[in-house]
Amino acid sequence: MTPAPYRIRSRRPDRADTVTLTLEPVDGACPSFVPGQFTMLYAPGVGEIPISISGWFRPGGYVQTIRAVGAVSRALCHKRRGDVIGLRGPYGTGWDLSAAAGLDVVVAAGGLGLAPLRPVVRELTAHPSLYGRASVIVGARTPATVIYPQDLARWHDGHGIDVQVTVDHPDQAWTGPVGLVTHLLDRIVFEPRRTFAFVCGPDAMIKATAVELVRRGVDPRRTAVLLERNMKCGIGRCGHCQLGPLFVCLDGPVVTYDVAAPLLAVREL
Amino acid sequence: MAAFVLDSLEPLIAELRSRGFAVVGPVARGGVIRMEEISSAADLPRGARDEQTPGRYRLSTHDGDLMFDYAASPDSAKRFTQPPRQTLIRMRRGDIEEVEDEAPRLALLGIRPCDLAALAVQDRVFLGGRHPDPAYRRRREALFLVTVNCAVPGGTCFCVSMGTGPKATKGFDLALTELADPHRFVVEAGSEKGVDVLGALSQAAACDDDLAAAEEVSRIAAEHMGRQVDTEGIQQWLPQAHDSPRWSDVASRCLSCTNCTMVCPTCFCTTMEDSTSLSDGTAERVERWDSCFTLDFSELNGSPVRGSGEGRYRQWLTHKFATWYDQFGMSGCVGCGRCITWCPVGIDVTEELANLR
Ligand SMILES: Cc1cc2nc3c(=O)[nH]c(=O)nc-3n(C[C@H](O)[C@H](O)[C@H](O)COP(=O)(O)OP(=O)(O)OC[C@H]3O[C@@H](n4cnc5c(N)ncnc54)[C@H](O)[C@@H]3O)c2cc1C
Numbered sequence: 025m026t027p028a029p030y031r032i033r034s035r036r037p038d039r040a041d042t043v044t045l046t047l048e049p050v051d052g053a054c055p056s057f058v059p060g061q062f063t064m065l066y067a068p069g070v071g072e073i074p075i076s077i078s079g080w081f082r083p084g085g086y087v088q089t090i091r092a093v094g095a096v097s098r099a100l101c102h103k104r105r106g107d108v109i110g111l112r113g114p115y116g117t118g119w120d121l122s123a124a125a126g127l128d129v130v131v132a133a134g135g136l137g138l139a140p141l142r143p144v145v146r147e148l149t150a151h152p153s154l155y156g157r158a159s160v161i162v163g164a165r166t167p168a169t170v171i172y173p174q175d176l177a178r179w180h181d182g183h184g185i186d187v188q189v190t191v192d193h194p195d196q197a198w199t200g201p202v203g204l205v206t207h208l209l210d211r212i213v214f215e216p217r218r219t220f221a222f223v224c225g226p227d228a229m230i231k232a233t234a235v236e237l238v239r240r241g242v243d244p245r246r247t248a249v250l251l252e253r254n255m256k257c258g259i260g261r262c263g264h265c266q267l268g269p270l271f272v273c274l275d276g277p278v279v280t281y282d283v284a285a286p287l288l289a290v291r292e293l
Numbered sequence: 294m295a296a297f298v299l300d301s302l303e304p305l306i307a308e309l310r311s312r313g314f315a316v317v318g319p320v321a322r323g324g325v326i327r328m329e330e331i332s333s334a335a336d337l338p339r340g341a342r343d344e345q346t347p348g349r350y351r352l353s354t355h356d357g358d359l360m361f362d363y364a365a366s367p368d369s370a371k372r373f374t375q376p377p378r379q380t381l382i383r384m385r386r387g388d389i390e391e392v393e394d395e396a397p398r399l400a401l402l403g404i405r406p407c408d409l410a411a412l413a414v415q416d417r418v419f420l421g422g423r424h425p426d427p428a429y430r431r432r433r434e435a436l437f438l439v440t441v442n443c444a445v446p447g448g449t450c451f452c453v454s455m456g457t458g459p460k461a462t463k464g465f466d467l468a469l470t471e472l473a474d475p476h477r478f479v480v481e482a483g484s485e486k487g488v489d490v491l492g493a494l495s496q497a498a499a500c501d502d503d504l505a506a507a508e509e510v511s512r513i514a515a516e517h518m519g520r521q522v523d524t525e526g527i528q529q530w531l532p533q534a535h536d537s538p539r540w541s542d543v544a545s546r547c548l549s550c551t552n553c554t555m556v557c558p559t560c561f562c563t564t565m566e567d568s569t570s571l572s573d574g575t576a577e578r579v580e581r582w583d584s585c586f587t588l589d590f591s592e593l594n595g596s597p598v599r600g601s602g603e604g605r606y607r608q609w610l611t612h613k614f615a616t617w618y619d620q621f622g623m624s625g626c627v628g629c630g631r632c633i634t635w636c637p638v639g640i641d642v643t644e645e646l647a648n649l650r
C-alpha cells in the first residue's frame with residue numbers, strides 16, 4: 025500500500041477539465057503494464073484514485089489522462105511539470121489482445137472510456153496485419169469532451185481505421201452524428217461472428233453497447249468490457265469495488281461480457 | 294494431545310508476561326466484557342454472566358469462581374490484528390515513508406473458538422491472496438492465543454451451524470476448559486509455542502474425570518445454541534434471492550448504522566483518510582475501518598451504486614454468507630452472533646436467512 029514517488033515529466037491540458045500527464049519513477053524502473061490496467065495515483069494529503077494507463081513512453085513511464093471531477097482528480101490535474109506524486113500498480117486485468125488476432129475489431133468508448141482503450145488502438149495501428157477490419161466508435165456528451173482528438177484524426181487518416189464520433193449535445197460547429205454510441209454500430213463494417221469488441225464507458229453505455237453487439241451476433245466471450253467501481257486500494261483489501269463475487273480491482277477491471285452481464289443485470293449489486 | 298489441569302491461571306499469566314507478552318483478557322467494564330490488558334487473574338470477571346438477545350446485552354454478577362461463564366463480547370480479535378485506524382504512509386517533499394508500527398507481543402487470553410475461526414478467515418483475507426499484507430502478518434505472528442471453550446453460549450450464538458464451536462479444535466496455542474467444584478482448568482496445547490509455555494508451568498496431567506467433565510461442558514454447550522442457520526446450498530441460493538421482497542422488509546427496519554459490520558470479527562473493509570500537517574507540510578494516509586452500510590462506500594459518478602438500504606443490507610448478508618465463498622473459498626460468517634446482539638433494532642441474520650430461503 026506504499027506508493028512509489030513518480031515525477032510529472034510533462035503535462036498537457038486536453039480539454040477544459042482534462043489533463044494528460046506523463047509520469048516517470050523518481051528512481052528505479054517503471055513496471056511494464058498490460059493495456060486496460062490501472063494505477064492508484066496519490067495526490068499528497070488529498071487522496072488516491074484509480075486511473076487507467078493510456079500509454080507508455082520510452083525509456084519508461086506512463087501516460088495517464090485525468091478528468092477533474094472531485095478533490096483528488098482536481099488536485100492531480102493541478103500538478104505541474106516536475107512535481108512528485110505517488111503511484112502504485114499497475115493493477116487489475118488487461119485487454120486480451122491476443123484473443124482478437126485474426127478477427128475484426130470494434131473499439132467502443134463512452135467519454136473518458138477512450139483513455140484505457142488508447143493503447144488497444146495503438147496496438148491495432150502498430151500491427152494491422154494481425155487483425156481484420158478495425159473500427160473505433162466514440163460517444164461523448166459534447167464535442168468539447170471528446171478526448172484525444174488528434175489521435176482520433178491520425179488513426180483515421182493515417183492508419184485506415186474507421187473512426188466515428190457521436191455526441192449527445194452538438195454545438196454550432198458540429199457536423200457529425202448526434203445520439204447514442206450504439207447507433208454508430210450501423211455505420212461501421214464488421215463480421216459479428218468473427219469480431220472481438222473492446223468496450224469502456226459508464227455502466228449504462230457498456231450495457232447498451234454490449235447488448236447491441238451480442239444481438240448482432242458477437243460472442244459475449246469476445247466482448248471485453250472495462251468496469252468502473254469505487255476503489256480505495258486496488259488490491260482486494262478495502263472491499264469497495266465488490267460486484268457480487270468479483271473484486272473489480274483484482275478480477276477486473278476488464279472482464280468478458282458473459283461474466284459481466286448477469287452481474288450488471290442485478291440492480292444495486 | 295496430552296491434557297493437563299491448572300488450579301489457577303495466575304502462573305500462566307505470570308509466565309506469559311515474563312516472556313514479554315502483554316496479556317489481554319476479558320474484564321467487566323461499563324456493563325460489558327471488554328478485552329483489555331490484565332496483570333493478574335484477579336482482573337478477570339469472576340462471577341460475570343451475560344444475557345444476549347437481538348438488540349440486547351446485559352451483564353450481571355453471580356456467586357462462584359467461574360471467570361468465563363459468558364459468550365462472545367463486543368471485542369473480537371479483529372481490533373488487535375487489524376487496528377481500527379492505522380497510519381500507512383507519510384510523504385514530505387518527494388519522499389514517501391512507509392510507517393511500520395512495531396507489532397505488539399500480545400497474549401489473547403479467553404478468546405472464543407468462533408474468534409479463532411474468524412482469525413482463520415482473516416488469515417485468508419489478508420495473507421491468502423495476491424497481495425499479502427506484511428503489517429497484518431507481523432501482528433498475527435506476534436500473538437499468543439489462549440482460547441477458552443464456551444460453556445454457556447449466548448442467546449445469539451450459532452457456531453454449531455457454522456462448524457466453528459463451541460469447542461476449539463485448531464488455531465490456538467493453548468485451549469482451556471473451565472470446570473467447577475473444584476474450580477480448575479483443563480488445558481491442552483495446540484502448537485509448539487503452547488507446549489513450551491505449558492512445560493514451564495507446574496501442572497498435573499488431567500485425570501479421566503477431568504477429561505470427562507470437560508467433554509461434558511462442550512457437549513452441553515453445543516446443545517444450547519441460541520440460534521441456528523441452515524447453510525445447505527447457501528452459496529448458490531442466496532445470491533439468486535436478489536429480488537426477494539424480504540430485502541425491502543428488512544431495509545425498512547435497518548438504520549444503516551454500521552454496528553453489525555463494526556462488531557463482525559471478519560468484516561475487513563476499510564477506507565482512507567488523508568491529511569497534511571500545517572506545521573511542516575507532511576502528508577499522511579490513515580486507513581480506518583469502513584462499512585458497506587455507508588452511502589459513500591459505493592459512490593460512483595456522483596451517486597452510490599447501492600443507494601437504497603435494501604441494496605446495502607443485501608450486500609452485507611450476501612457477502613458474508615455466499616460471495617465470500619467465491620472470493621475466499623470459505624464462509625465469512627463464524628456464528629458469533631455479535632451482529633444480532635449489537636444491532637440497535639434487533640435484526641437477526643438467522644431469521645432473515647430463514648425467511649429468504
Ligand atoms: C479502473 C478505473 C479506471 C479509471 N480510469 C480513469 C481515467 O483514466 N481517467 C479518469 O479521469 N478517471 C478514471 N477513473 C475514475 C476516477 O477514478 C474517478 O474520477 C476518481 O476516483 C474521482 O475521485 P475524486 O476524489 O476526484 O472525486 P470524489 O471527490 O471522490 O468525487 C467527486 C465526484 O466524482 C464522482 N466520482 C467518484 N468516483 C468516481 C469514479 N470512479 N468515476 C467517476 N466519477 C467518480 C463522485 O461521485 C463525485 O460526484 C477510473 C476509475 C476506475 C475504477
Ligand code: SF4
Nearest residue numbers: 560561562585609612
Ligand atoms: S459485509 Fe460489508 S463491510 Fe463486511 S466485509 Fe462484506 S462488504 Fe465489507
Ligand code: SF4
Nearest residue numbers: 547548550551553636
Ligand atoms: S446493526 Fe442492524 S440497523 Fe445497524 S446496519 Fe446492521 S442490520 Fe442495520
Ligand code: FES
Nearest residue numbers: 258260262263273
Ligand atoms: S479497490 Fe479495494 S478491494 Fe478492490
